[in-house]
Amino acid sequence: MSTSKVNRCYLLYCNTSVQFEYLLDKNKWPDKLCDCDYTFDLPRKIPSSYSVVMSNVPTQWDVQSFCDELKLQYKTIIKSERLYVRGGRPIPKIRIDFSSNKELSEILKNKHMLLDDCPTCYPIESYVPPPKVLRCYICQQYDDHVAAYCPNKDKPICFKCGQQHQYNPECQNEICCVHYKGDHMTGNPNCPKKIEIRDLKKLQTNPSSSKISYLSNRNIWTGNSVLHLFGDSATKPTLTKNNPNENVHSLKLLDTIHLNIQSILEQQAELNKHLSDLTLQQNDQAKEIINVNQILNDIVCP
Known part of the structure; x- marks a missing residue:
């Protein structure tokens, strides 16, 4: 201001x-x-908690024009921008910033956004900012310390050539990364060393990802009904002779069967709903095709 x-x-x-x-x-x-x-100027960056990511937006579309159309339906949209992958290649995803957390919560609950009043909808998800990789501007080390606390202030490394000399923004030496020894400057987003550290930080911020993927793989049908319904406990041999816990074990197996049956029924209901939605979409498209044919036969080519 x-x-x-x-x-x-x-x-x-x-x-x-x-x-x-x-x-x-x-x-x-x-x-x-x-x-x-x-x-009064709006901030250049909005907190990531006020942002969502919209998918299936063609890379040929102008993001600003598309955002102006979305504002007709969602009044609290501030701005939007195209997302890119390594190498600067655009992808069919855009980030949309909002000024109202209330409207944003409703959108995330619906998991989609509509374009005007037409049935065209786009899937959305919460925006998760990429992990930041800190770099010391004196010794060029990643994620260890910042320049103010650098223990190697008397041994500065040039970010352009990777050699040890004082900072010189007009350094004429051959460009070389101090970490990867490649033909790029230190700190380049496409540096394999920086990509490796960024991927490692992603795993550290989401340590349960490997466990989740393991559990999701356990739900994949393998053709073994006993393993799918009872789990690993059914494959282990149990002594039932003179076993006082036999009834308890049987009850646990019955509970496991009941829970798995409920899960299968829920998945079946969700699949039926998805098929019903697809059927409705096909019917709507068929009606549109019939209307177009009628227009062509009655008006364009009578």
Whole structure:
């Protein structure tokens, strides 16, 4: 925010999400402050908790025009931007920033966004920012310390050539990464060393991913009914002769069967719902084709 008379700029900080949403609404700001005209600029970056990722947006589309159409349906959209992968290649996903956490929560609950009032919808998911990889600008080490606490201040490494000399932004030596010894500068997003550290941080921030993938693989049908219904406990030999816990073991197996049957029924119901939705979509498309044929036969080519 800046004023015109004294030409001063003010940077405002928020303590809560309520304050943040209130200040983002330009309609709630007065026309003047202390009889001074002022300008109000939105922050360049919105917290990731106010963002979603929309899929299936063709890379040929103009994101700004598409966002303007979405604003007709969702009033609290601030901006949107195309997402890219390594090498700067665009992908059919865009990030959309909102100013209202309430509307954002409803959208995430529905798991899709509509374009105007037409039946075209786009799947959405929460935006998860990529993990940041810190780099010391003195010794060029990754994720160990920052320049203010560098233990090698007397041995600086050039980020351009990877050699040991004082900082020189106009270094004329051959470009070489100090980590990978490749023909790129240290800190390049496509550096294999930086990619390796970023992938490692992803695993550290989500340590249960390997466990989840293991459990999801356990649900894949393998043709073994006993293993699928009872689990590993059914494959282990048990002594039933003179076993006082035989009834307890049988009850546990029955509970396991009951839980697995419920899970199968839920999956079947979800599959039936999905098939019903596909059938409705096919019927709608068939009606549109019939209408187009009628228009072609009656008007265009009578």
